[in-house]
Amino acid sequence: MVILITGTSKGLGRYLAEYYLKKTHTVIGCSLSANVIMHPSYHHTQLDLSNESNVRSWVNSVRKKFQTIDVLICNAAIVSSALFLTLTPGNLMESFLKTNVAGVFYILREVSKQMIKQKRGRIIAISSITTATHQEGTSVYSATKCAVNELIKILAKEVSSSNITCNVIAPGMMKTNASEELAKKLEWEKEMLQKQTIQRVILKEEVAHVSDFLISPRSSSITGQVIYLGLSN
Amino acid sequence: MNNNEAYELIDGVVKNLVASDAINTIDGFDEQTIVLGNGSVLDSISFITFITDIEDKLQEVTGKELYLVLNEINNFNVDNPNLTVGGLATYLATLSK
Numbered sequence: 001m002v003i004l005i006t007g008t009s010k011g012l013g014r015y016l017a018e019y020y021l022k023k024t025h026t027v028i029g030c031s032l033s034a035n036v037i038m039h040p041s042y043h044h045t046q047l048d049l050s051n052e053s054n055v056r057s058w059v060n061s062v063r064k065k066f067q068t069i070d071v072l073i074c075n076a077a078i079v080s081s082a083l084f085l086t087l088t089p090g091n092l093m094e095s096f097l098k099t100n101v102a103g104v105f106y107i108l109r110e111v112s113k114q115m116i117k118q119k120r121g122r123i124i125a126i127s128s129i130t131t132a133t134h135q136e137g138t139s140v141y142s143a144t145k146c147a148v149n150e151l152i153k154i155l156a157k158e159v160s161s162s163n164i165t166c167n168v169i170a171p172g173m174m175k176t177n178a179s180e181e182l183a184k185k186l187e188w189e190k191e192m193l194q195k196q197t198i199q200r201v202i203l204k205e206e207v208a209h210v211s212d213f214l215i216s217p218r219s220s221s222i223t224g225q226v227i228y229l230g231l232s233n
Numbered sequence: 234m235n236n237n238e239a240y241e242l243i244d245g246v247v248k249n250l251v252a253s254d255a256i257n258t259i260d261g262f263d264e265q266t267i268v269l270g271n272g273s274v275l276d277s278i279s280f281i282t283f284i285t286d287i288e289d290k291l292q293e294v295t296g297k298e299l300y301l302v303l304n305e306i307n308n309f310n311v312d313n314p315n316l317t318v319g320g321l322a323t324y325l326a327t328l329s330k
Contacts, residue, residue: 057298113285116278117255162278 001215002066004028006049006107007076009036011176012126015204016073016211017042028062028069031076049076049103059110068118071215072111074104074125074148085139093140100144101151108151112159120163122215125152126207127170129231133195145170149226156224165223169210171202172230197232234294239325240264242294243318246286255282264319269303271315287325295329 003020007013008029014036017027021039028043029035035044043065045058062069077100083092104125115121127149130142149168156166173192193199210227213219234242250256256279259266267273269280284301291299306316306324 056300060292060298113281116281117285158277 001025001070002028002068003071003073004062004069004111005073005075006030006103008044009033012171012174012204012207013073013075016075016208019204019208026066028066030058049107050098052102052106055103055106056110059107059114063114069111069114069121071122072107072115072124073211074107074123076103077126077144079141084137088140096140096144100141101147104148105151108155112155112164115164116159116162121159121165123152123155123164123166124211124214125149125166125168127168127226129170129172129196129228131170131226132228132231132233133192135192135195153224153226160223163220165214165220167214167223168226169207169214170226170228170231171207172196172198172228174202174204174207176204196230198230200230202229234326234329236322236326239322239329240318242290242325243287243322246283246290250279250283250286255279262318264317264322266318267315268318268321269316273315287321291325291329297329299328301325301328 003025005013005017005020005027006029008017008027009031013029013031017029017037018039020027021037021041024041026041026043027037027039028045029037030045030047030049032046032048034046035042037044047054047058049055078096108123108125112121112123115123125148127145128142130138131146131149134142149170152166152168159166173189173196193201206229210229214222214227244262247256247259247262251258256275259274262274268275268283273280275283288300291297301324303316306320
């Protein structure tokens with residue numbers, strides 16, 4: 001399969017890229033920073049996902065080179081804010097909207113065009129349980145993730161006739177560079193874990209397991225879902 | 234690309250889509266044929282494939298990456314929510330310059 005993953009330079013994105021490479025898939029990745037994955041089946045582009053024309057060009061070149069995109073995993077996001085809403089600067093809020101919402105929107109739009117054409121595809125977006133736990137200090141981040149959830153749920157309906165499924169994986173507290181940064185600033189790792197139903201850190205392997213489930217041919221009727229890891233609905 | 238060439242490009246894309254069973258045969262295809270809006274010969278999903286193929290063909294013909302932006306098309310707006318082949322051809326001709 002040809003699997004396109006955004007945000008592959010670190011954290012969950014990098015893990016998923018390496019995980020699917022081990023499973024002998026072709027992985028196409030991107031990140032703001034340079035390539036860190038050296039593998040013959042890995043193809044990296046340094047890219048700012050909030051730049052519409054760059055995303056269009058990139059997906060266009062992927063379409064031409066690989067002829068197909070079987071799976072899209074929208075993972076890239078910024079998690080740098082750890083401020084109460086009252087203290088959050090406007091430019092920080094705008095950068096969140098650009099990367100976490102506009103960036104996801106552009107990639108969804110361009111990749112879904114190809115999937116509609118090929119009449120099949122699997123789309124997964126990585127969100128967060130903070131959309132359900134309403135954790136203090138995550139107002140802007142959680143708002144952007146709510147937007148992602150909604151983009152996916154609506155896209156799921158719009159493309160269902162083309163055999164494309166769209167789902168969200170919303171993990172609880174994970175050990176990634178981004179979440180550790182956030183946890184350090186807020187000192188709320190413990191507090192966040194207490195809000196989870198399963199009160200422990202969620203492993204990247206667990207996300208990969210759900211991703212495997214969603215991209216399985218047997219999951220062709222599962223769409224528009226938000227699958228929480230560590231939290232009861 | 235002039236309007237006639239743009240029309241030919243659209244016509245070619247439609248023929249390819251029909252040949253590949255992506256869309257049904259369009260009877261009486263001409264500049265007045267509506268491709269988006271009330272009375273469109275294409276459903277929403279077919280329209281996306283149609284636009285994607287037009288963008289690919291445009292790139293092939295002009296050697297440039299050109300993308301259609303629906304709200305930039307003259308004569309296609311809230312007062313006139315029907316996009317015709319002729320309107321699209323005019324837009325493509327302008328876009329390719």
